[in-house]
Amino acid sequence: MFLAKVHVTLRKSILDPQGKAVEHAVATLGVVGVDEVRIGKYIEFRVDGKSEQEAREAAEQVCRKLLANPVMEDFSLVVEPQ
Amino acid sequence: MFLAKVHVTLRKSILDPQGKAVEHAVATLGVVGVDEVRIGKYIEFRVDGKSEQEAREAAEQVCRKLLANPVMEDFSLVVEPQ
Numbered sequence: 001m002f003l004a005k006v007h008v009t010l011r012k013s014i015l016d017p018q019g020k021a022v023e024h025a026v027a028t029l030g031v032v033g034v035d036e037v038r039i040g041k042y043i044e045f046r047v048d049g050k051s052e053q054e055a056r057e058a059a060e061q062v063c064r065k066l067l068a069n070p071v072m073e074d075f076s077l078v079v080e081p082q
Numbered sequence: 083m084f085l086a087k088v089h090v091t092l093r094k095s096i097l098d099p100q101g102k103a104v105e106h107a108v109a110t111l112g113v114v115g116v117d118e119v120r121i122g123k124y125i126e127f128r129v130d131g132k133s134e135q136e137a138r139e140a141a142e143q144v145c146r147k148l149l150a151n152p153v154m155e156d157f158s159l160v161v162e163p164q
Binding site (some may be wrong): 007008029035036040043047058059 | 089090104105111116119120122126127128138143147149
């Protein structure tokens, strides 16, 4: 059994309106010096597999086809034994 | 200048309907052996501060008051020099 940890982030060139909203909200909180807020997703799941290699391939397929939008987002994947 | 990296995750005891939806979608993709999908947020932002301590305090305040819902979510925060 393996645990997959996935970070999905918007590409640098893509505007992040959710991040901008957080920046404005931070300012109203009275906290200064916060900027360049970028909001992404963090996904964890369990993957079955006979080997780490096999689990990694299944997890990568899930990332490519389901979790990340390849036009706008990048993902990074870590698979570790559980 | 410091970079704050925040993971916001649903508490273990809280149901994750978004994760369940991904599990079903994974099954329709034909990928087997994926379960316990949990979907959280990953947020990065820049924080100004004279020291790492000061930047960390500002970042923690942002997490507590804005990014994480303390009733349902946990957060982990890493602040590193940039």
